Amino acid sequence: MPFVTIEKVTKIYESNGESAAVRVLTDVNAEIAEGEFVCLMGPSGSGKSTLLTVVGAMNHPTEGRVLVDDIDVYGLADERRADFRREYLGFVFQQHHLMPYLNSLENAMLPLATTNCSSKEKRDRAMNVLEKVALADKALRLPNQLSGGEQGRLAIARAIVNDPPLILADEPTGSLDTKTGSEVMGVFLKLNALGQTVFMVTHNPENSALAHRIINIVDGRIE
Amino acid sequence: MRISTIAFANLKRRKGKAIFLTIGIAIGVGTAVALLSLSTSIKEEIGSQLDRFGANIVVVPQSNSLSLDYGGVSVSSVSYDVKQLKSEDAANVLDIPYRNRISIVSPKLLGAVNVEGRDVLLAGVDFESELTLKRWWHIAGRKPETDQELLIGYEAARSLSLIELVTLTDAQNEHASHSGSHQSSEDQFQFKIARDHLRIAGIDHLVAGVISQTGGPEDQMIFGSLAHVQSLLNKPGQLSLIEVSALCKDCPIGDIVSQISERLPQAKVSAIQQSVRARSETIERLTRFSAVVSAIVLAIGSLMIFTTMMGSVIERTKEIGVLRAIGFRKEHIIKGLMIEVAVISVLGGLLGWGAGMLASWLALPYFAETRVVFEFQPLLGVTAIAAGLVIGTSSSFYPIIRASRLDPSEAVRYV
Numbered sequence: 208m209p210f211v212t213i214e215k216v217t218k219i220y221e222s223n224g225e226s227a228a229v230r231v232l233t234d235v236n237a238e239i240a241e242g243e244f245v246c247l248m249g250p251s252g253s254g255k256s257t258l259l260t261v262v263g264a265m266n267h268p269t270e271g272r273v274l275v276d277d278i279d280v281y282g283l284a285d286e287r288r289a290d291f292r293r294e295y296l297g298f299v300f301q302q303h304h305l306m307p308y309l310n311s312l313e314n315a316m317l318p319l320a321t322t323n324c325s326s327k328e329k330r331d332r333a334m335n336v337l338e339k340v341a342l343a344d345k346a347l348r349l350p351n352q353l354s355g356g357e358q359g360r361l362a363i364a365r366a367i368v369n370d371p372p373l374i375l376a377d378e379p380t381g382s383l384d385t386k387t388g389s390e391v392m393g394v395f396l397k398l399n400a401l402g403q404t405v406f407m408v409t410h411n412p413e414n415s416a417l418a419h420r421i422i423n424i425v426d427g428r429i430e
Numbered sequence: 431m432r433i434s435t436i437a438f439a440n441l442k443r444r445k446g447k448a449i450f451l452t453i454g455i456a457i458g459v460g461t462a463v464a465l466l467s468l469s470t471s472i473k474e475e476i477g478s479q480l481d482r483f484g485a486n487i488v489v490v491p492q493s494n495s496l497s498l499d500y501g502g503v504s505v506s507s508v509s510y511d512v513k514q515l516k517s518e519d520a521a522n523v524l525d526i527p528y529r530n531r532i533s534i535v536s537p538k539l540l541g542a543v544n545v546e547g548r549d550v551l552l553a554g555v556d557f558e559s560e561l562t563l564k565r566w567w568h569i570a571g572r573k574p575e576t577d578q579e580l581l582i583g584y585e586a587a588r589s590l591s592l593i594e595l596v597t598l599t600d601a602q603n604e605h606a607s608h609s610g611s612h613q614s615s616e617d618q619f620q621f622k623i624a625r626d627h628l629r630i631a632g633i634d635h636l637v638a639g640v641i642s643q644t645g646g647p648e649d650q651m652i653f654g655s656l657a658h659v660q661s662l663l664n665k666p667g668q669l670s671l672i673e674v675s676a677l678c679k680d681c682p683i684g685d686i687v688s689q690i691s692e693r694l695p696q697a698k699v700s701a702i703q704q705s706v707r708a709r710s711e712t713i714e715r716l717t718r719f720s721a722v723v724s725a726i727v728l729a730i731g732s733l734m735i736f737t738t739m740m741g742s743v744i745e746r747t748k749e750i751g752v753l754r755a756i757g758f759r760k761e762h763i764i765k766g767l768m769i770e771v772a773v774i775s776v777l778g779g780l781l782g783w784g785a786g787m788l789a790s791w792l793a794l795p796y797f798a799e800t801r802v803v804f805e806f807q808p809l810l811g812v813t814a815i816a817a818g819l820v821i822g823t824s825s826s827f828y829p830i831i832r833a834s835r836l837d838p839s840e841a842v843r844y845v
Binding site for chain 1: 431432433435436439440442443748749752753754755756757758759760761762837838839
């Protein structure tokens with residue numbers, strides 16, 4: 208049984224008075240098995256990021272449904288969907304979106320802020336993921352005191368601190384140079400090797416070459 | 431890490447905005463505190479000034495007889511069934527339980543005398559208390575100091591040819607208006623004392639002063655010292671009425687009237703309701719004015735907080751979106767933002783209370799004519815903090831709810 212099932216997903220951004228309605232995804236079907244590393248590739252504007260947010264329980268599809276671990280993600284109530292994101296998903300954004308006023312340890316701990324774990328447990332878990340991404344020695348640094356690669360790794364640390372079964376990454380190396388991009392890819396490979404499912408949007412053929420499988424999307428349709 | 435950790439870190443990061451909001455709330459709360467504190471103190475002053483400005487209780491003898499009229503108050507004349515008021519009754523008024531609320535007791539004896547062929551009402555008064563009670567009297571000349579000295583009402587002085595009207599030139603008029611009303615020179619009264627001697631009952635008296643026209647009963651009267659008039663009218667130790675000015679804080683005027691009635695069973699004691707009502711209305715108006723000004727300032731403060739919070743939410747759209755994307759519920763977003771607002775509001779309220787108290791303490795001497803005691807009000811501090819909290823949270827409510835409803839995918843796209 209696939210871990211992620213994308214079933215006949217269509218996404219249309221409705222007209223808002225200023226712009227006409229835009230059809231971004233059309234009848235998308237895809238499956239990802241547990242422990243698989245899948246890259247989503249396609250030209251700009253093809254709907255890659257939209258599909259990732261739809262799978263990430265953040266963007267309600269106009270039609271179709273998404274099942275993760277047999278849970279109909281959009282069948283959940285809004286607040287339960289927030290819980291689902293916290294428990295099942297780790298999201299890595301292209302711009303990292305780290306909190307500039309929190310240090311590395313606090314950024315890594317952020318998803319745990321709403322859980323009932325003790326402060327010590329939260330700290331231990333955050334330190335543990337910082338070690339996994341080789342940032343333990345920079346735990347007290349603010350994001351602007353880290354290099355681009357380190358920020359990318361910190362974003363990954365924040366995504367995996369809850370030990371989610373599915374990691375979604377939107378061009379995580381897009382803003383990085385080749386060397387730091389490789390560093391970040393190395394972390395994803397390591398996590399995948401440990402059993403976590405990775406679904407990554409990328410433009411970079413070198414990155415996609417490391418994945419188990421590539422899904423191509425053009426004009427909102429899977430090829 | 432808790433949600434509060436994020437809230438505090440955010441406050442620390444956005445120090446400028448936090449300080450700006452705190453000052454905004456402090457100004458709103460501080461203005462309200464200062465106005466409230468000032469108006470409380472000034473209300474006390476106005477109240478006590480109004481209480482001293484004329485009598486609000488009149489004591490007359492119980493009588494079935496015909497009476498003379500004094501300013502609309504019935505005063506018994508010599509007749510049957512008269513229960514006379516005695517000089518010691520004035521002292522007895524000050525012997526009631528509410529004696530600390532009584533500021534002035536002014537006993538009087540009234541009687542008609544014929545002076546130079548004209549019937550005039552002669553009043554024996556205690557000049558000290560009478561002049562304190564009748565602060566609106568302007569005297570040309572001076573206060574009588576001996577038994578043989580008199581104070582004459584304007585109309586009485588005119589009919590007895592004691593004064594001469596003078597026509598001021600424009601230059602004199604201007605001088606008079608610039609020189610202020612404290613000058614005791616006769617030129618500001620547009621009349622001058624032409625004759626300063628008056629014979630009553632065969633005794634020669636000195637006219638010490640003439641009261642400027644008031645439009646009241648005193649215009650027709652001659653005032654002498656109480657003991658002297660009692661002797662002139664051959665009514666030793668007798669009084670026609672006692673005027674009482676009661677300090678009307680919380681206005682227990684009815685109780686004061688009852689206590690005087692109990693103490694002086696032979697007298698009829700009545701409150702001049704008009705003056706009591708005027709006092710209450712004046713104070714009520716002052717309170718309402720302060721409340722309206724405070725409400726306006728607080729409304730402006732709320733609007734400022736609202737716009738700043740809306741700006742802050744828009745500025746933090748991406749951050750809120752990221753938090754929603756990593757699993758924060760709406761309630762978590764609301765809680766975090768509310769903690770920030772609550773901290774700012776409590777600080778603003780506290781600061782506003784301190785600033786307001788300080789401002790009212792500094793401003794009080796400029797607003798109050800007399801020396802008013804500044805009251806340090808800790809309870810107002812609690813109210814100020816609560817007010818800050820209510821203003822802060824209510825003004826931020828809509829922006830915060832809006833923030834919590836942000837669609838995470840839209841928010842993350844908003845870069």
